[in-house]
Amino acid sequence: MSTSPEGPPKTTSAEPTDQPSETGVATATATAPSPPSDNDSPRPNSSRQGVRALLARLHFYAGVFVAPFLILAALTGLAYAFAPQLDQLVYSDQLTVEKVEGRPHPLADQVAAARADHPEGTLDSVITPADPEETTRVVLAVPELGEKQRTVFVDPYTNEVKGALTTSFNSTPVTTWLGDLHRNLHLGEPGRLYSETAASWLWVIAAAGLVLWLSRARARRAKRIRRALLPDRSARGVRRTRSWHAATGVWVALGLFFLSATGLTWSNYAGARFETLLDKVHSRTPELNTSLASAPGGTQGQHGHHGGSGSSKQSVDPVSDIGPVLATARQAGLTGTVKLTPPADEHSAWSVAQNDKVWPVHLDQVAVDADKREVTAANRWSDYPLLAKLTKLGIQAHMGVLFGLANQLLLAATAIGLLFITVMGYRMWWQRRPTRADRNAPLGKPPVRGAWRQLPLPVLLLGAPAVAAIGWTLPVLGVTLLGFLAADVAVGLIRRYRLSRRNMTASTR
Incomplete structure (x- = not known):
C-alpha cells in the first residue's frame, strides 16, 4: 500500500523491539512493526518478508480506519443478540398468557376477537403460538403505518386481547429499533454503508492478522500452538499487549469470519452481487x-x-x-x-x-x-438448494436465533472479543510512540512504506487481478481500498516534496 520507503519506525524507550511487528488477528487495529530479530524473521530480502510487511501495513491502516465501524457493529450487535430477552422484559403482558388452562379457542374465534378490538386494519397474517404459554399474533395491515403492521396479541385460552404493537416483519418495536441501529444506525439507506464497510473489511483484517501472528512461531509444534493460543503473561509493555491482542483474536477469528460472510449476504452492494450469484446457479429460496x-x-x-x-x-x-x-x-x-x-x-x-x-x-x-x-x-x-439453505441458516445464526441461548452467548463472546482486541490494538499504537526527549509523538509510526517492492513479480501479476476481482465482488471494500491507496500515494508525494525542499534549503546554506 505504498510507493516510497521511509526510515524504520521509532520505538519506545521503555520497550525492546526484538520481535517482528505482527499485530494479532481478526481485529480492528495494529501497531507499527518492530525490527525483525535473527531468530524469528526471514532473510531481509526474502519474498516472505515482503508479503509479511505488506500484510502488516494493510492490517495497520485498515484496522485504524475501520476500527470505529467495527466498534459500532460490535456494540449494536451485542445489544441485538439479546433482543428476545428484552422483548420478554418489555412486552411480557402481550407475548404471554396469564394461565395455560383448558383447550384453545378455534383460531377463527381468536382472529374475530382481534378484529373486533381493532377494526381499523385488514387481515395480513396470523401466527400461531410456538409454546403453550405464548399468545396468538393476528397481524393487521393498517394504511397509515406504511410498511409496518399492527399486531394484536390474543390469549388463545380466553379469547382476550392482551394488547397491540406496531411491528415490522413480525418484530416488536424494541427488536425493530435494535435491528435498525445495528443495520444502519437509524440513518436509512445511507447508514447501511457503515455496516457494509465493517463486514467488508472484517475478514481482511482478520485474515491478515492471523497470517502475521501464526507465521511468527519457529519453535517446536507444542510451543508454537501454546504461543498462538495463549497470551504471554511474562511479557511486558507493548509485547504483552500484542500477545493478548493476538491470542484473543485467534479464539474469535472463526466467529468474525462467519459474521463478516453472513453480514455481506444481506448488505446493499455485496448483497446484490450475492443475489446475482444465486440466480446464476439457480439457488434462490x-x-x-x-x-x-x-x-x-x-x-x-x-x-x-x-x-x-x-x-x-x-x-x-x-x-x-x-x-x-x-x-x-x-x-x-x-x-x-x-x-x-x-x-x-x-x-x-x-x-x-x-x-x-x-x-x-x-x-x-x-x-x-x-x-x-x-x-x-x-x-x-x-x-431447498444447498446455497439457499446455507444462506437462511447463516442469517438466523447471525441474528442469534438458530441455536437459541447458546447462539446468543457465542455472538456476545465474539462481540466482546472484537471490542477487546480493538482496544488492545489502539493501545499498542499508543505504546509504540517515540518517547525520547528530542523526539516525542502522541502515537507510534505506521509500518514502513514500499513493502510491495519486495514482492516477486509472479506474486504481483497474480495478486493484482485477484484484488481487483475481490474489489468488484465487494464494492465497498474496493472503493475504500482505492481511497486508502490514493491517500497513501498523496502522503508519500507530500513527504517526498518536503524532503526535497529541506535538502535544497540545506544545500544553499
Missing part, C-alpha cells in the same frame, strides 16, 4: 406458487404473492376459512408454529408456512385451496 388454475392468464406453476393453485374462488371473508386451512396444513405435515397468510385475491390460495427457525429448523410451506380443502403446492425445506 423457492417461491411458493399460489396462483389458482383458473386465474386470468395464469396456470399452475406460476408464482403468486403467497403460493398455491386449485379452485377458482375463495370465500369473501377469510376468517371463516382459517380453521379448515390450518387443519389441511396440519394434515400435510406442517407442525409447530405456522404463519397463515390469506389469499391476495379470489384467484389465489392461502399460504401456510412453518415458522420454527430454531435448529433443527422447520420451514416447509404449502398453498391451500380453502374451498376444496386441499394442498395445491408445497415447498419442502429438504428440497
Whole structure:
C-alpha cells in the first residue's frame, strides 16, 4: 500500500523491539512493526518478508480506519443478540398468557376477537403460538403505518386481547429499533454503508492478522500452538499487549469470519452481487406458487404473492376459512408454529408456512385451496438448494436465533472479543510512540512504506487481478481500498516534496 520507503519506525524507550511487528488477528487495529530479530524473521530480502510487511501495513491502516465501524457493529450487535430477552422484559403482558388452562379457542374465534378490538386494519397474517404459554399474533395491515403492521396479541385460552404493537416483519418495536441501529444506525439507506464497510473489511483484517501472528512461531509444534493460543503473561509493555491482542483474536477469528460472510449476504452492494450469484446457479429460496388454475392468464406453476393453485374462488371473508386451512396444513405435515397468510385475491390460495427457525429448523410451506380443502403446492425445506439453505441458516445464526441461548452467548463472546482486541490494538499504537526527549509523538509510526517492492513479480501479476476481482465482488471494500491507496500515494508525494525542499534549503546554506 505504498510507493516510497521511509526510515524504520521509532520505538519506545521503555520497550525492546526484538520481535517482528505482527499485530494479532481478526481485529480492528495494529501497531507499527518492530525490527525483525535473527531468530524469528526471514532473510531481509526474502519474498516472505515482503508479503509479511505488506500484510502488516494493510492490517495497520485498515484496522485504524475501520476500527470505529467495527466498534459500532460490535456494540449494536451485542445489544441485538439479546433482543428476545428484552422483548420478554418489555412486552411480557402481550407475548404471554396469564394461565395455560383448558383447550384453545378455534383460531377463527381468536382472529374475530382481534378484529373486533381493532377494526381499523385488514387481515395480513396470523401466527400461531410456538409454546403453550405464548399468545396468538393476528397481524393487521393498517394504511397509515406504511410498511409496518399492527399486531394484536390474543390469549388463545380466553379469547382476550392482551394488547397491540406496531411491528415490522413480525418484530416488536424494541427488536425493530435494535435491528435498525445495528443495520444502519437509524440513518436509512445511507447508514447501511457503515455496516457494509465493517463486514467488508472484517475478514481482511482478520485474515491478515492471523497470517502475521501464526507465521511468527519457529519453535517446536507444542510451543508454537501454546504461543498462538495463549497470551504471554511474562511479557511486558507493548509485547504483552500484542500477545493478548493476538491470542484473543485467534479464539474469535472463526466467529468474525462467519459474521463478516453472513453480514455481506444481506448488505446493499455485496448483497446484490450475492443475489446475482444465486440466480446464476439457480439457488434462490423457492417461491411458493399460489396462483389458482383458473386465474386470468395464469396456470399452475406460476408464482403468486403467497403460493398455491386449485379452485377458482375463495370465500369473501377469510376468517371463516382459517380453521379448515390450518387443519389441511396440519394434515400435510406442517407442525409447530405456522404463519397463515390469506389469499391476495379470489384467484389465489392461502399460504401456510412453518415458522420454527430454531435448529433443527422447520420451514416447509404449502398453498391451500380453502374451498376444496386441499394442498395445491408445497415447498419442502429438504428440497431447498444447498446455497439457499446455507444462506437462511447463516442469517438466523447471525441474528442469534438458530441455536437459541447458546447462539446468543457465542455472538456476545465474539462481540466482546472484537471490542477487546480493538482496544488492545489502539493501545499498542499508543505504546509504540517515540518517547525520547528530542523526539516525542502522541502515537507510534505506521509500518514502513514500499513493502510491495519486495514482492516477486509472479506474486504481483497474480495478486493484482485477484484484488481487483475481490474489489468488484465487494464494492465497498474496493472503493475504500482505492481511497486508502490514493491517500497513501498523496502522503508519500507530500513527504517526498518536503524532503526535497529541506535538502535544497540545506544545500544553499
